[in-house]
Amino acid sequence: MKFIIIFILKKGIGLTESKWIMNLKIKYHNSADKLIQLFYLSDNSDKIDGYNIFLYPLKINNEIWSKIIEGGVNPILSRKAANTFLCMYKYLLAWEPQLNFIGETGNNYHSVMKLLLKSGFKMKSNIQCINEVLLIFFNSMDFKLIQNNKGIEIIRSIAINSNYHGYLLIKNGVSFNNNV
Numbered sequence: 001m002k003f004i005i006i007f008i009l010k011k012g013i014g015l016t017e018s019k020w021i022m023n024l025k026i027k028y029h030n031s032a033d034k035l036i037q038l039f040y041l042s043d044n045s046d047k048i049d050g051y052n053i054f055l056y057p058l059k060i061n062n063e064i065w066s067k068i069i070e071g072g073v074n075p076i077l078s079r080k081a082a083n084t085f086l087c088m089y090k091y092l093l094a095w096e097p098q099l100n101f102i103g104e105t106g107n108n109y110h111s112v113m114k115l116l117l118k119s120g121f122k123m124k125s126n127i128q129c130i131n132e133v134l135l136i137f138f139n140s141m142d143f144k145l146i147q148n149n150k151g152i153e154i155i156r157s158i159a160i161n162s163n164y165h166g167y168l169l170i171k172n173g174v175s176f177n178n179n180v
Contacts, residue, residue: 034069037095039088049074050084052092055137057099064173065133067102082115089119093171102133103169104154113167121169123151130168 033056039049050073057066073084093101103121105112117123127147134143134154143156145168152168 035066037088037092039084039091050088052088054092054101057096058136060133060136061129063100064096064098065100065102065137067134067137068104082111085115086119089115093120096173098173100173101171102130102137103171104166105169106164106166107153109166113169116169116171119171121171123167123169125152125168125170125172127152130170 035054035056037052037054039051050071052071053069055067055069057064059065071085071088073081093099101121103116105116124147127145130152131145134145135141138156143154146153146155150167153165154168155163155165158164
């Protein structure tokens with residue numbers, strides 16, 4: 001099995017690379033500054049098997065941060081979906097070891113939360129630091145963070161739900177001073 005990772009600005013799942021390019025959405029998630037990780041499971045397919053969309057890394061308080069916006073795998077891989085996500089996260093997180101990632105999952109998506117935790121993300125972090133990072137990434141104060149015994153909850157409006165409720169998970173880069 002061979003893994004290939006490329007970073008380009010396009011979106012789609014189970015489509016050919018040329019179709020991804022045709023479907024380019026400059027303002028996807030209100031941000032033109034994003035990167036896409038496209039994932040192929042083998043050389044035998046011209047289909048993209050999975051993807052991660054994440055914000056272009058920014059330096060905030062002497063740390064480099066990014067936020068994973070969305071991830072997906074090709075529906076024909078349903079039996080291997082968890083392993084595909086784990087492989088994608090492994091390569092994404094190794095791409096820039098100094099980079100701190102914020103992952104987000106709705107409070108009803110337990111399988112996504114388990115995959116993020118298995119990949120090395122943590123439920124707890126410094127809420128003031130996370131608040132500052134999100135203010136910069138969202139360019140808005142229209143969210144609420146709550147720290148409890150599980151971790152950091154987020155309540156905000158998103159395109160498909162005006163009362164979204166989820167959890168933030170943090171993967172700290174090797175240089176991050178983790179003061180929880």
